[in-house]
Structures are given as C-alpha cells and as structure tokens.
Amino acid sequence: MSSPEFTIEISPKVARIWKTFPPLISALLPHSEDAYASPLSEEALIRKLVEGHSPTILLPTEIRDWPEDQPLHSDLTPRTPLASGRYQRQIIDSLTPEQLCKSVGSHPDAVALKAGLLQLHDDLDASHRSSQSIEGRGRHQAGDYWHAIMHRREPDYSNSKYWFRHVGEHPIFPQLGQYSASIATEFNHPQVSDWSLRLQQGKNDWNPMTFVDLAQSTARTPGPLQSFAQRLQRREMWLLLESTFQDVG
Template identity: 45%
Template sequence: MNPLQDRIEIVDGRPIVKATGQSVDDVVRRLEGGEPTVKVAAGQPLDLIAALAFAALGDDSSEGPSLVQQPPGRPRLDEALSAPELGRLFPNAPRVAILALSAGLLQIHDFWEPSHEAAQEADDLGERRFSAYWHAVAHRREPDPGNASYWFRRVGKHPLFPALAEAAAPLLLEYGDDRLTARLTGTGAWNPSAMIDLCATAKTGTAQAGLARRLQRLELGLLLAATAEAASD
C-alpha cells in the first residue's frame, strides 16, 4: 500500500533499494558525508526518498519515530533533507511541493524546528494539501494537542484518510479495543482528533503507546509517499 516501502527489499537482513542494489545504510552514509542528493540518487529521486523513509520508519515490524519529538538520530542529514537540496532532486517541482516534502522528511528524522518552518512557509505560500498535515503532525509530536487540532481542522477531510483507516485495520484488530477502533476509523476514514487523543494519553512503554507509534508509522509513511509523489509529478 506504501509505494515508497515497495521500493525497498530485505536481502540477507539488510534493506536494499531494489532498482540500484544500494543499501539504505550506504545511501544515508553518503548523504551524511555531504554528497549531493542528485549524485546519490543517480537519476532515481524516489528511490532516494524511499531509502530516507526506511531509515526513519523501518519495516512493518518497527514502531517508527517516537510520539514526542526527540533529538535527531542522524544530525548530519539535515542538509540533505533541506528544501534547496530536494529542489535539485526534483527540479521541475513547484517550491511549495518541495517545502512540503522537506517538512515531511525533516519531521520523520526528528528535525522538528526546520520541519515546522518548512511546513509554515509552504502554508504561507498557499499549499494546503500536505503542508497543513505535516504542520499538524509537528504539533502533535511537540506535543501541543490544541495546536495539532487547529492544523488538522485546516487539513479537513484529507484524501489519505480512507487509505490510512484501511491500513490501520489489522493493527487495530490485533490490539482488540473495539471502542478505540470505532473512534479512530468508525466512519470508514481516519479520525485525526482521535489519534491526537491517543498519542496524548498513551503512557510510554505500554501496549497502547506501542500501538500509537505503529499507527503513526503507517500515517507518516503514507503521507510521505503522497507528498513525494506530488513533488515528482
């Protein structure tokens, strides 16, 4: 269901970019070393985005990023995730699409402040489809539930919500809380307000927190894939 994740395969226990055979670790190492994104991508920009997504989100067994912002685990990646570098990777994309993509990549790699700034700039320039969603996620992870709710109201009925509800169904079924399932997906689409409440109340180390992180991982992966697709159109 996630086209970015489909670009990665596990070979001998290592995540590999299918099209190039390059390992995700090598992609990240080269970017951390300062190589330009265009050079590392070698003409396959979405493969590079897929590698960066996997580095932050992991595979389906991973819980993904924490519910609350943390210091970046790979602090030398900040330049590679910036709008100028991504603009070189997608030279035909509008600036607002690049800013939204930068906001997403920076957010999943825990560069909270620059992610927030990129989302705000994209919104100021009139982009609503993805920047408002990344802005809402930033405030949910800040954590500032009230501000997150404001931005999700600006998001409105996002086209991602039905797909997210469908993707979340197996996790919710496994967890076995019918009331929570009804709150999150009872309308057949994702309820971001219920997700804010779940993230705000889940206690670290509990099964509920583990569920919230796995749901967030799904959400971030699908949102990043859609944001990247918009930049590559």
C-alpha cells in the first residue's frame, strides 16, 4: 500500500496542519468544508487512511501560521462536542495509539495525543477518559496538560489549576507568552493589554494559572477580552498538539 492511490489538495489556511501532522491525524482534526479537496468523501478518505493507504498530499507554496479560524469555534466553555465531527470523533475514540501513530516511542504521549484530538473537537468527556489514564506520565506530561485544559473548559477552575501544578513548566510556554504580546497590540484595548502583561509574568514568560483566571472572568462575557482568550486558547491547543505529537516519537 505504499504507492499513492489518491490525492488530497490542501488549502493554504490549513497547510501548517498538514505539513506538521501525518495525513490521518490531519484528516481527523476539525475543519471547514474548504480545508482540502479530495475525490473521496470525508468518511471514505478517513477509512482509506486508517487502512494504511498513502495519498499524494498537494501542499500550497504558502505555508501560513497556525490557523486562526480552525477549529471553527474555540469556546472557552463548550457545552457539546462539535456536531460536524461526529464521525471523526468515533474514529479517534476507536483507534489504538499504535493505529493513530505509525511510530510510538512513548505510549503515554500517544494516548495524550488522542486526548488532544478529542479536546479540539470539544469532546470533553472522551478527552478526559484518555488524559486521566496517563496521570504523571509522558515526556512533558502532555496528558496532564490536556487534563488541565479539559477542566478549565468544563469549567472547574480550581481543578484546572490543580492539574497545571502537576504540569509545572512546559516547552510551549515561551511561545504562548510571545503570541499573547503579539496579538494584544491588535486589540488595542486596555483590559487586553493588562491581561497580556499579567499572563507573561511567569517562568518562561507564561503563567497558566493566570490564563485560568482570564478564562473564568470572561467565559460568559462576549467582547474583546473573550475574543483575546479564545485566540490564546486556540493557539495553546495547536502548540500543545504539535508538542504532544513530537513527544510520541
């Protein structure tokens, strides 16, 4: 099954995803209908990838940064999983870590990857089942980080902080601090600027406890501050998914 049997043409807005992750993982992530083009239906394409078929991936010349609009929603406290990803969630939940990743050097991180994929689909319960099964394990305790995110979104803010204390320092923290500073200038809003500075007052320029406080303060209040928190959360999950995948190998 090593020869290419079908093609997938990737949109520039999700090219970073398909360049970073294998086709199966990329296809299992939530996306808009125009994220890629294939002669197969989405379900048929995923079935082919699960079976081990190798597509030709047509990436655009332009590889943009992590998408700002994928997933389509980044609710701080989602009530239900994304309706559009029901089939993808079923597949993610059914696959073993070894089926999801071709090479598994760290089994706990492969389980954490499942937790992350499900979290991006807003399936908090299924994500929780995976993350809590690998407590304290993994190269950077990615499962505990996904566990903390799940409780922050549940929301159970004190429990989220408990799990962030388990995580300690994480390699994505400096990037989150830099991203916070970068997008805060776009909002040009005093509250956003204040929270951005507070978020960066931690080791490696990021304080996850402060982010929990921000999420709690704005979860039910639409406006610039909530939009700021949603963008931070989306970037946090993309960076953590990338880091988790790297730790699997």
